Amino acid sequence: MNEKRGLLIGRIQPLHYGHMSVIEETLKEVDELIIGVGSADQSHTNSNPFTSGERVLMLSKALREYKIDPSRYYIIPLEDIACNSLWVGHVKMLTPPFRKVYSGNSLVKQLFNENHIEVVQPPLFNRKEYSGTEVRRRILNNENWEELLPKSVVKVINEIEGVKRIKNLNKKEVSEL
Ligand code: NAD
Numbered sequence: 001m002n003e004k005r006g007l008l009i010g011r012i013q014p015l016h017y018g019h020m021s022v023i024e025e026t027l028k029e030v031d032e033l034i035i036g037v038g039s040a041d042q043s044h045t046n047s048n049p050f051t052s053g054e055r056v057l058m059l060s061k062a063l064r065e066y067k068i069d070p071s072r073y074y075i076i077p078l079e080d081i082a083c084n085s086l087w088v089g090h091v092k093m094l095t096p097p098f099r100k101v102y103s104g105n106s107l108v109k110q111l112f113n114e115n116h117i118e119v120v121q122p123p124l125f126n127r128k129e130y131s132g133t134e135v136r137r138r139i140l141n142n143e144n145w146e147e148l149l150p151k152s153v154v155k156v157i158n159e160i161e162g163v164k165r166i167k168n169l170n171k172k173e174v175s176e177l
Contacts, residue, residue, distance in 0.1 A: 004031035006120075007098040009078065009091070009108055011038045011132065013048050014157060015058040016148050018130030020066065022122045023073075026102050033073045034095050035059060040077035049136065049166050052077040054156065061152035088115040139166045 006026055010019055026033055037059070040052035050058075059075050074096060081090050088111050101112045101119045109119045128134070129148055138145035139162075146154045157163065 005034065005096060005098045006030035006032075006100045006102055007034045007036060007091075007095060008102045009036040009038050009105070011048065012055045012058065013039075013050055013132040014135060014149065014162070015055065015062055015153050016130045016132065016135055017150065018125050018127065020062060020150060021125040021130075022102065023063070023068075024066070025122060027068065027072060030100070031072070032096075034098055035073055035075050036078045036091065036095060037075065038078050039080050041079040044165070044169060046136070046166075046169055047133075049169060050160075050162065054160055054162075058153045058156050061156055062150040065150050065152040084111060087111055088117070136166060139163055140170055 006029065008022065008026055012019060023033065023035070037052055037055050039048055040055075042048040043051040043054075056075050056077065063070070063073060076095050078091055078094055081087055084107070099118070101108070101117055102122050103109055103112075103119055104121050104124060109121070112119045135145050135148050137143075138148070149157075
């Protein structure tokens with residue numbers, strides 16, 4: 001039944017072209033894709049500036065921009081938990097049944113493999129530029145971050161005043177030193 005349903009987990013801080021390429025490629029292999037928004041409980045920090053709801057909005061808008069059939073994906077926020085050894089059960093409780101996981105994150109791979117669930121590592125696409133860290137760095141340095149993200153995601157970040165938030169968070173962390 002769940003042969004052709006896969007799970008992709010990402011923090012998506014924010015959604016960039018690398019995520020979109022892995023989503024498009026994975027959708028060639030599976031009938032349905034569950035997109036888990038990782039660290040859903042985290043926001044307003046330098047490495048996790050956006051809330052789970054904002055990241056769900058980025059995903060919904062970008063998937064619509066790419067004209068991906070909404071019947072082919074589920075977007076599920078996944079809060080982190082303190083016990084890594086229990087995390088796979090926590091994820092399974094919150095998601096529809098799936099057979100394979102798609103992730104390049106070594107801890108994610110290890111935890112699913114230890115639970116006898118196959119993990120496929122999708123090829124990275126221009127990782128130097130298509131990374132959340134690089135997008136956030138460019139925002140802080142007033143460089144061109146918009147070219148790394150789908151237009152609809154740029155629009156969401158502008159709508160929620162994401163640039164201002166990232167800059168303010170950075171100021172706070174520096175003044176706390
Ligand atoms: P991420 O957003 O950095 O990346 C998600 C996936 O997108 C990657 O695995 C990779 O396959 C793909 N990707 C990213 N850049 C790409 C590029 N340039 N080209 C092609 N593909 C690209 O998210 P992440 O850090 O992998 O997310 C893992 C989540 O799992 C985190 O939220 C983490 O907290 C969570 N987690 C939680 C626990 C726990 O709660 N105990 C344990 C393990 C993991």
